[in-house]
Amino acid sequence: MDVRDKAWYPILYMFVITLCLSTVLILFGSITRQRVKDNERIAYERAVIEALPIDLPRRVSPAQIHKLFIRSVHDATVSSAGALRYIKGDSLIAYALPLEGPGFWAAIKGVIGIAADTRTITGISFYEQNETPGLGGEIVKSEFTAQFVGKRISETSNPVEIRAVSADLDEASVHAITGATQTSTRLGKFMNEQLARWREQVTRER
Amino acid sequence: MMPQKKTQDVVLTAVWGDNPVFRQILGICSALAVTNLVLNTVVMGAAVIFTTALSGLTVSLLRKWTPRVIRMMIEVLIIAFYVILFDQALKAYWPDMSRNLGPYVGLIITNCIIMGRAEAFANANPPLLSFVDGFFSGLGYTIVLCCVAVVRELFGMGSLLGMPVPFFSSVLWDRWIIMVMPPGAFFTLALIVWLARTIQVDREPKKGGVT
Numbered sequence: 194m195d196v197r198d199k200a201w202y203p204i205l206y207m208f209v210i211t212l213c214l215s216t217v218l219i220l221f222g223s224i225t226r227q228r229v230k231d232n233e234r235i236a237y238e239r240a241v242i243e244a245l246p247i248d249l250p251r252r253v254s255p256a257q258i259h260k261l262f263i264r265s266v267h268d269a270t271v272s273s274a275g276a277l278r279y280i281k282g283d284s285l286i287a288y289a290l291p292l293e294g295p296g297f298w299a300a301i302k303g304v305i306g307i308a309a310d311t312r313t314i315t316g317i318s319f320y321e322q323n324e325t326p327g328l329g330g331e332i333v334k335s336e337f338t339a340q341f342v343g344k345r346i347s348e349t350s351n352p353v354e355i356r357a358v359s360a361d362l363d364e365a366s367v368h369a370i371t372g373a374t375q376t377s378t379r380l381g382k383f384m385n386e387q388l389a390r391w392r393e394q395v396t397r398e399r
Numbered sequence: 400m401m402p403q404k405k406t407q408d409v410v411l412t413a414v415w416g417d418n419p420v421f422r423q424i425l426g427i428c429s430a431l432a433v434t435n436l437v438l439n440t441v442v443m444g445a446a447v448i449f450t451t452a453l454s455g456l457t458v459s460l461l462r463k464w465t466p467r468v469i470r471m472m473i474e475v476l477i478i479a480f481y482v483i484l485f486d487q488a489l490k491a492y493w494p495d496m497s498r499n500l501g502p503y504v505g506l507i508i509t510n511c512i513i514m515g516r517a518e519a520f521a522n523a524n525p526p527l528l529s530f531v532d533g534f535f536s537g538l539g540y541t542i543v544l545c546c547v548a549v550v551r552e553l554f555g556m557g558s559l560l561g562m563p564v565p566f567f568s569s570v571l572w573d574r575w576i577i578m579v580m581p582p583g584a585f586f587t588l589a590l591i592v593w594l595a596r597t598i599q600v601d602r603e604p605k606k607g608g609v610t
Contacts, residue, residue, distance in 0.1 A: 197464070197466060202466060203468055203469045204468040206464065206465070206469070206473075207469055207472065207473065207476075210473060210476060210477075211476060214476060214477070214480040217480070217484075218480065218483055218484065218487075221484060221487055221488075222487060225487055225488070225490070225491035228492070229487075229490045229491050229494075230490040232490070232491070232494040233494075236494065236498075293473050297412075298501075301502070321498070322498075323498075323501040323502070325435075326436050326439065326499065326577070327435045327436065327447070327556055327579035328576075328579055328580065329554060335554060345459075371576065372576040372579065374436065
């Protein structure tokens with residue numbers, strides 16, 4: 194009788210193949226693990242820098258981003274209410290508040306920069322999102338993010354409103370993305386919740 | 400499927416005669432999902448070519464030892480192996496693209512073209528020929544997807560490979576939002592299938608006519 198007709202042969206065969214393929218994957222995974230981690234870290238640091246009033250050259254290496262981040266961005270303190278602090282010389286220039294919440298498809302993670310007056314927005318940047326390319330995915334484009342620069346967080350109502358493209362804007366509102374109502378609404382919801390909480394905390398601490 | 404075939408026949412069948420997308424209507428899910436930007440489509444196509452070619456080769460190499468009762472499990476295992484390899488490489492060396500494609504690279508595992516080629520071809524043909532068949536089936540898929548993507552990105556966003564195209568990116572062109580959304584892929588894909596099949600039907604009677 195051929196060994197292949199034995200009842201245990203398929204089990205052993207499956208086991209051996211799985212073992213071989215998994216070994217290769219685990220090896221490759223362990224080689225690239227550090228790189229993947231570094232990439233994620235750099236994407237985050239880059240978003241923080243983009244949200245702050247820091248000039249970033251068009252072509253910049255990961256190492257440069259990391260150096261810039263280490264030099265200018267300082268950890269959160271009680272008085273910054275959980276936001277990172279951008280310090281130049283001895284003076285506090287701005288805060289960088291990480292934002293995170295559900296988008297249309299998956300979580301959106303970003304950073305919003307707020308000047309030392311705790312009211313003027315210095316920028317916003319997203320480092321993780323899975324929105325539809327060309328629609329919700331446009332939140333990462335400068336056409337959308339540039340709108341935030343210079344806006345003033347409202348002291349009473351929603352900090353920054355995302356309004357329909359047809360609506361008029363004031364100093365605390367920006368235009369949504371056409372065709373991406375869900376992304377815009379959800380982003381607006383968690384951004385405002387988190388900004389409102391921060392606004393309250395930072396006012397109390399000051 | 401005949402056990403032995405000439406390489407040239409295999410190539411032509413895979414890319415044109417039995418093109419996975421417009422002839423076999425396989426792999427449509429990803430054809431709809433990743434075709435609104437040409438660059439994403441090209442990388443997705445490369446991932447599919449990589450997987451179909453190498454999984455074809457591996458399935459064929461192991462075909463004499465693989466017990467028939469568990470052959471499909473083995474095929475899925477091999478396919479998943481190559482897809483994860485590609486996904487990890489993308490995460491490590493091209494993180495921006497990995498973020499763009501999101502879950503779709505992982506979903507190649509369930510792309511019916513790859514399983515289809517493993518079952519229909521690699522199981523019964525020598526390794527090199529299976530590699531060629533897989534490579535060109537993947538290429539046939541990529542070409543169709545690129546056609547869809549060019550139409551969608553141009554009409555929907557006024558750009559190609561992220562670069563603005565004159566006229567389409569100007570105010571004269573009102574961007575077709577529907578092209579960016581899933582229905583745009585349905586319309587475009589249907590038009591391309593229609594076009595390709597019309598050309599094929601015109602030619603078929605000369606070869607003896609098979610429908």
